[in-house]
Amino acid sequence: xxxxxxxxxxxxxxxxxxxxxxxATNQALAQNMESTPAAVTGMxxxxxxxxxxxxxxxxxxxxTESGKHHALLTIRKHRLWEVFLVEKLNFPWDSVHxxxxxxxxxxxxxxxxxxxxxxxxxxxxxxxxxxxDAKGVMRERPNLIPSNLAEVxxxxxxxxxxxxxxxxxxxxxxxxxxxxxSFQVYKRYAFDGSSEWKxxxxxxxxxxxxxxxxxLIQLQS
Amino acid sequence: xxxxxxxxxxxxxxxxxxxxxxxATNQALAQNMESTPAAVTGMxxxxxxxxxxxxxxxxxxxxTESGKHHALLTIRKHRLWEVFLVEKLNFPWDSVHxxxxxxxxxxxxxxxxxxxxxxxxxxxxxxxxxxxDAKGVMRERPNLIPSNLAEVxxxxxxxxxxxxxxxxxxxxxxxxxxxxxSFQVYKRYAFDGSSEWKxxxxxxxxxxxxxxxxxLIQLQS
DNA sequence: AATATTTTTTAATCAAGCCTAAAAATTAAG
DNA sequence: CTTAATTTTTAGGCTTGATTAAAAAATATT
Ligand SMILES: [Mn+2]
Ligand SMILES: [Mn+2]
Ligand SMILES: [Mn+2]
Ligand SMILES: [Mn+2]
Numbered sequence: 001x002x003x004x005x006x007x008x009x010x011x012x013x014x015x016x017x018x019x020x021x022x023x024a025t026n027q028a029l030a031q032n033m034e035s036t037p038a039a040v041t042g043m044x045x046x047x048x049x050x051x052x053x054x055x056x057x058x059x060x061x062x063x064t065e066s067g068k069h070h071a072l073l074t075i076r077k078h079r080l081w082e083v084f085l086v087e088k089l090n091f092p093w094d095s096v097h098x099x100x101x102x103x104x105x106x107x108x109x110x111x112x113x114x115x116x117x118x119x120x121x122x123x124x125x126x127x128x129x130x131x132x133d134a135k136g137v138m139r140e141r142p143n144l145i146p147s148n149l150a151e152v153x154x155x156x157x158x159x160x161x162x163x164x165x166x167x168x169x170x171x172x173x174x175x176x177x178x179x180x181x182s183f184q185v186y187k188r189y190a191f192d193g194s195s196e197w198k199x200x201x202x203x204x205x206x207x208x209x210x211x212x213x214x215x216l217i218q219l220q221s
Numbered sequence: 222x223x224x225x226x227x228x229x230x231x232x233x234x235x236x237x238x239x240x241x242x243x244x245a246t247n248q249a250l251a252q253n254m255e256s257t258p259a260a261v262t263g264m265x266x267x268x269x270x271x272x273x274x275x276x277x278x279x280x281x282x283x284x285t286e287s288g289k290h291h292a293l294l295t296i297r298k299h300r301l302w303e304v305f306l307v308e309k310l311n312f313p314w315d316s317v318h319x320x321x322x323x324x325x326x327x328x329x330x331x332x333x334x335x336x337x338x339x340x341x342x343x344x345x346x347x348x349x350x351x352x353x354d355a356k357g358v359m360r361e362r363p364n365l366i367p368s369n370l371a372e373v374x375x376x377x378x379x380x381x382x383x384x385x386x387x388x389x390x391x392x393x394x395x396x397x398x399x400x401x402x403s404f405q406v407y408k409r410y411a412f413d414g415s416s417e418w419k420x421x422x423x424x425x426x427x428x429x430x431x432x433x434x435x436x437l438i439q440l441q442s
Numbered sequence: 443a444a445t446a447t448t449t450t451t452t453a454a455t456c457a458a459g460c461c462t463a464a465a466a467a468t469t470a471a472g
Numbered sequence: 473c474t475t476a477a478t479t480t481t482t483a484g485g486c487t488t489g490a491t492t493a494a495a496a497a498a499t500a501t502t
Contacts, residue, residue: 006459026480039460041481046458058468058480089335099328106323114310227489247450260490262451267488279450279498 001050003070005105009033010043011052011071014061023060072136077112078104079125079132084115086126093126093179094169109134127169128160128179128216144216148193148209150185157182160216168214175205177215224273224291226326230254231264232273232292233299235282244281293357298333299325300346300353305336307347314347314400315390330355348390349381349400349437365437369414369430371406378403381437389435396426398436 003011013032017024029040048055052067063071081103085096113134116122123139125131130139144159158181161168172178176199183197186204193209207215224232234253238245250261269276273288284292302324306317334355337343344360346352351360365380379402382389393399397420404418407425414430428436 004458027478035459036461037480038462038482042459089332089339091335099332102327103324106327107320111310111320114312118310225488248448256489257491258450259452259492263489 003050003052006043007047007050007052008070008074008105010047011063011067012074014053014063015068015071015075018062023062025060029061069136072132072138073109073112074104075138076116076132076134076136077107079129080112080115080119080122082125082127083119083122083131087119087122092173094166094173096126097164097166124160126179127164128158129164141216142218144218146213147207147215147217148195148212150195150217150219152185152188155182155184155220156217157220158215159218162214162216168211171211172215175207175211176203177205177207182220224271227264228268228271228273229291229295229326231268232284232288233295235274235284236289236292236296239283244283246281250282290357293353293359294330294333295325296359297337297353297355297357298328300350301333301336301340301343303346303348304340304343304352308340308343313394315387315394317347318385318387347400348385349379350385362437363439365439367434368428368436368438369416369433371438371440373406373409376403376405376441377438378441379436380439383435383437389432392432393436396428396432397424398426398428403441 010029010033013029014024017028017032021028026037026040026044029035029044030037033040044053044055044061047053047061047067051064052070053061053063055061078100081100082096085091085099086093091099116134122131124141128141130141132138141160146162147156147158150156158177158179160179161172177183181199183199183205185195186198187196189195193212195207195209195212197205197207199205231250231254234250235245238249238253242249247258247261247265250256250265251258254261265274265276265282268274268282268288272285273291274282274284276282299321302321303317306312306320307314312320337355343352345362349362351362353359362381367383368377368379371377379398379400381400382393402420404420404426406416407419408417410416414433416428416430416433418426418428420426
């Protein structure tokens with residue numbers, strides 16, 4: 001009962017789709033995996049046979065306890081490797097995803113737990129996403145909201161992103177927006193929903209609504 | 222012109238066989254890769270078509286410059302990961318080989334070079350094997366000899382092993398033989414070629430010829 | 443040189459994962 | 473309720489890297 005790389009990637013996708021849509025449909029998976037519906041059908045049957053998902057034709061797939069556990073452990077590996085790459089190897093946060101995508105399939109639990117210890121049990125990855133613990137329990141992030149919901153005058157800390165693509169993250173680099181940095185909403189333009197933020201040194205940043213929707217923040221009390 | 226995991230493993234095997242036998246024969250490769258002669262033939266043709274080896278049927282294979290470069294870079298990755306696993310994650314030296322065997326196929330040159338820097342450019346791996354530099358140049362080890370060639374009275378430092386299997390390394394653990402430790406040959410039994418060594422605290426260790434042949438040492442002037 | 447032995451190659455199969463195109467099932471619309 | 477549109481499955485193929493068994497080629501032996 002060994003899980004292949006491809007199977008692990010499917011499990012991760014199903015977990016994500018289940019969280020957002022309640023169920024992972026064939027179509028959504030095909031898009032997510034950049035594959036075809038026919039290929040998805042074949043894989044779903046395999047995953048069902050191995051007890052990793054429950055699957056009803058035409059009604060989509062859901063992870064079993066076992067499948068969920070494997071998916072969370074894969075995510076744990078992925079995010080711990082991202083922490084390693086950024087903290088220890090000094091990679092920029094916009095260039096670690098694809099490498100972590102490979103590393104997440106290497107090694108067993110003992111290995112990941114040693115990595116976790118070496119990194120001092122980090123709780124969030126470089127993109128602010130929570131790292132599941134050794135038992136596969138995902139820590140919940142406290143009440144983050146998309147930054148476009150903040151009102152003029154609000155002070156907040158940037159805590160996460162909805163989009164971890166290198167294109168988006170490089171854009172944030174150019175704007176000087178990083179995790180942990182705090183800003184105050186300075187203006188909001190009703191016309192296009194764009195906003196202006198004031199940084200700590202008083203520097204102003206302008207963000208399109210498209211961008212600010214993808215930034216997760218925590219309001220300061 | 223992407224090199225698969227299997228191809229990288231073949232290149233490593235060919236490099237090793239070329240060093241010991243001058244050429245990598247089909248048969249030797251089949252043994253080394255735990256595969257069959259038929260499978261080897263197929264792979265050698267693929268490697269030749271990609272310009273990684275020169276291959277003449279019935280006369281074996283040799284690496285081209287390109288093939289040699291790839292083989293050495295794979296070995297570089299393997300050994301750097303072993304250093305990481307032992308030095309940073311505190312794995313024992315007898316349990317890192319299989320993990321490194323997976324990790325050596327992940328990531329590109331930039332990645333390995335950052336790992337190298339993080340580890341402070343180590344020159345030897347945990348088994349005393351030299352780590353090729355960023356250009357793929359193997360550093361040569363200075364005049365190591367198998368420990369069975371040392372004579373009674375000789376003082377030496379353990380610098381390497383010929384066999385990196387976990388069985389052998391665990392046996393050395395039990396005997397208290399580690400890299401960097403120094404001993405003096407105390408006795409040699411002509412009957413079976415076994416030897417007795419005296420350690421620093423005067424403790425005696427007995428080694429079969431089978432074992433002492435696999436330990437590489439440097440004689441103290 | 444002729445035969446026997448070893449080594450290598452060919453040929454036919456397999457399994458995992460993917461693909462495209464056609465058929466079938468389901469859901470949506472009239 | 474019947475037809476149309478969408479979604480999913482089946483069927484047939486492809487690629488990579490294996491396997492076994494038989495054929496062919498190269499060595500070794502007499
Ligand atoms: Mn990632
Ligand atoms: Mn991440
Ligand atoms: Mn090794
Ligand atoms: Mn080693």
